[in-house]
Amino acid sequence: MTLFERKRGPFYDPWEAAPEDARRRASRRRLADYVRWARRIPFYRDRLAGFDPRSDFPLSRVPPLRSSDLRALLPPRSSRLLSSKTAGLNVFQSGGTTGFPKTALFTHAELDALDLPNARGFYAVGLRPSDRVCNLFAAGSLYMTFIHINRMLQHYGCANFPLSNHAAPEFIHMVARLFKANCIAGIASVAINALRGMERIGLKGIRIEKLYYGGEHLYEADKAEIRGKFGTEVIAAPGYGTIDSWYIGYQCGRTPTGVFHCHDDQCHLEIVDEETGAPCGPAAAGMAYATTFPRRLTPIVRYRVGDRARWVGSPCPCGRTTPLFELLGRGDDVLRIGFDSIGYDHVQECVAKVKGLSGSVQMRKERGGGVDRLVVAVETDAPKTARGRLREALARAIVAQRPTLAKAIADGSVRPVGVELLRPGALPRNPRTGKLVRVVDAR
Numbered sequence: 001m002t003l004f005e006r007k008r009g010p011f012y013d014p015w016e017a018a019p020e021d022a023r024r025r026a027s028r029r030r031l032a033d034y035v036r037w038a039r040r041i042p043f044y045r046d047r048l049a050g051f052d053p054r055s056d057f058p059l060s061r062v063p064p065l066r067s068s069d070l071r072a073l074l075p076p077r078s079s080r081l082l083s084s085k086t087a088g089l090n091v092f093q094s095g096g097t098t099g100f101p102k103t104a105l106f107t108h109a110e111l112d113a114l115d116l117p118n119a120r121g122f123y124a125v126g127l128r129p130s131d132r133v134c135n136l137f138a139a140g141s142l143y144m145t146f147i148h149i150n151r152m153l154q155h156y157g158c159a160n161f162p163l164s165n166h167a168a169p170e171f172i173h174m175v176a177r178l179f180k181a182n183c184i185a186g187i188a189s190v191a192i193n194a195l196r197g198m199e200r201i202g203l204k205g206i207r208i209e210k211l212y213y214g215g216e217h218l219y220e221a222d223k224a225e226i227r228g229k230f231g232t233e234v235i236a237a238p239g240y241g242t243i244d245s246w247y248i249g250y251q252c253g254r255t256p257t258g259v260f261h262c263h264d265d266q267c268h269l270e271i272v273d274e275e276t277g278a279p280c281g282p283a284a285a286g287m288a289y290a291t292t293f294p295r296r297l298t299p300i301v302r303y304r305v306g307d308r309a310r311w312v313g314s315p316c317p318c319g320r321t322t323p324l325f326e327l328l329g330r331g332d333d334v335l336r337i338g339f340d341s342i343g344y345d346h347v348q349e350c351v352a353k354v355k356g357l358s359g360s361v362q363m364r365k366e367r368g369g370g371v372d373r374l375v376v377a378v379e380t381d382a383p384k385t386a387r388g389r390l391r392e393a394l395a396r397a398i399v400a401q402r403p404t405l406a407k408a409i410a411d412g413s414v415r416p417v418g419v420e421l422l423r424p425g426a427l428p429r430n431p432r433t434g435k436l437v438r439v440v441d442a443r
């Protein structure tokens, strides 16, 4: 039986449409079981003393687990978070690209268990076994995504083209043309680079109907470009999660950019106001904390995922009852310019308003003579003659909605916003994953 055939009902599985009271009961039971398991490990024994199964927010008195905690608690530095010292396992690298590796450990069974949320997400955004999929996710160097997406495609029943993030656009172009691949799945900036490279070679005989991305946001400016140039009908993120946690969310055919259904049978997601420590109500932005039920080798309780999010607070028109949240970008994707805090999302919104600019954008903080400057670098294939106008339009759009920044520029305490326009592919990317380097504090 393929992963696709394992689906039950109109959605991938009945949990997605479970009524509210059944959902609440099951979630509470799963959380209590998981906390009991985690307390076997000495590290968690006292730490989880504040767990209150009767509270509406049972973990609110438990300290969050931070990225730096994982580095200290996991091999190669320590085995303090391991529930078993002898289990067969996979060692993956998480984040930090320099120096001492930070790891994430999955037993083989845990790696297999990713199939459920993975298949659920891909099903919800329209993947079918008849699809022919180029897998451009990150492979090698202890990266996880390529191998589990590869496994999912095999078991789902699709035609699978395991290209990875290392394949050159020329080669992807040839494969897509010769084998009529109709889908691309990959890290957002790798996928869009591949598409742009293919467009330069020529699109005769190539039709990419579905683009499934992950790892980072694909912004509206990028989506508009892809729809316009390739006629791509589906552009969606089948899964949102991190290697330190688990799959946390998935999109469906009705979710707008950045909005996800929560896999709330897989994890207990909290959105927390870190100023007060209180849980956020609908629409209020906070930090995402995840407690991940399938992670048994290294229990992960209240992990600070590092992304800001908010609960949407209303049901999805698709009919799924798994709750919706909106991802608001990395918590650290913010630059302090003078007295203003400029978020990467704000810059992206402004870029999307200027026709002719792509969504490949880096924002940078420079400082000279004690004065800050925001510099925004954007890739574009616009002709030279149009560039002066584009630069002005973007600088104007960024300042227009930011009175604090505008005032600081007017009184000389912050230098005017700089805009650099670069050819496609010119912005720096992480050499191993291909992810765009989005925010640079160049002080």
Ligand SMILES: [Zn+2]
Pocket: 251, 252, 253, 254, 255, 261, 316, 317, 318, 319, 320
């Ligand atoms: Zn939905």
